[in-house]
Structures are given as structure tokens and as C-alpha cells.
Amino acid sequence: MKRYLLIIPALLVLIGAGCASSYGGRPSANTGNPAVAPVPAPELPSNPSPSPVVTPPPVAPSPATNPSSNLNTEPAPAPVTPTTTSPAPGAAKPATASVAIQNFSFSPATLTVKRGTEVTWTNNDSVPHRIVPDAANSSGGPQSGTLSQGDQFSFTFDKTGSFGYICQIHPSMSGTVIVTE
16 A cells, blocks of 8 residues: 555655646646756847838828819719811811800800801819700700819711700700701
């Protein structure tokens, strides 16, 4: 029986040493085993250098991406390019006429021109407008992209007739171009 009492403490010491090695080889602080030296913790720098902070440059919203600038939910069309007509050498300069877009109306609301006249619409409002033929106009007519403040759109009337148009964004706005010989 005494023999077993001597073996049990020896096993406990061996098991304790095995447990210490399974946890990274470090003995616990209360083992009291002078044969195993404690492992010092790694030194951390006293003043670590800060990581660089990179911020992207600010991006200004464009009218096409700023929802408050256009109440229409359709995608923004390509920028409007004015139509230009160059007369043949020695030919007379084509006739021109203008329509102002302001205060949510076309001025003049009705315009009479000769065939071949180039009409230019200028948006003087702070909101966008888009010129399209009205529902009664089956013979074509002016059709612009979205016109922001200060933008212009030109259309040459090569056919005679009456050409009604509206603002697609604000359908209560309407106008007519009457083309004669």
C-alpha cells in the first residue's frame, strides 16, 4: 500500500508537467518547479508609429446623379448638342427664330416661321425641361434631351404644317410652331 502512495504523487507531478507542455510549454505560476524557467512576454514598442490615413478626394454630385435636381426617374440622356446648319457657299443664310423657356412656359407659345427655319429653345428656368411632340402631332417635330438651366436646343423645320410640342417633364407646358411656305 505504501508503494502505491509513492507512485501516485509521482504520477501527479508527471501529469502536471504534461499539462503545462500542452499549453505552450509554460508552467503555471504556482507550480513551484524551478527546472522550468518562465518565458518573458514580447516587448511592445513604447511609441508605435501611426498608420497612414488615406481619404479619397470629395466628388461633387452632378445634376444627373443628384435626385433633388431632377424629379424624373428616367436615366439622364446624353448631353444636348445644338443642331447647326451651314449654308452652301453663296447661298442665303437660313432663317432663325428663338423660343424662351421661362416661368414654366414657352415664349412665344405660338411661333409662325417659313419652311427651313431653325428654331432654338433656351432654358432660362432653374429646373430641367425636355421638349417632345404633343400627342396630336403625328408628323414629327422637335424632340430634345433634358435641358438644364442655360442649355439650348435647335431644330430645323423642313416640312410645312403645325407642330405642337410639350415639356415631357412638365406636360402642362405647351407650344406650337406653324411652318409656312
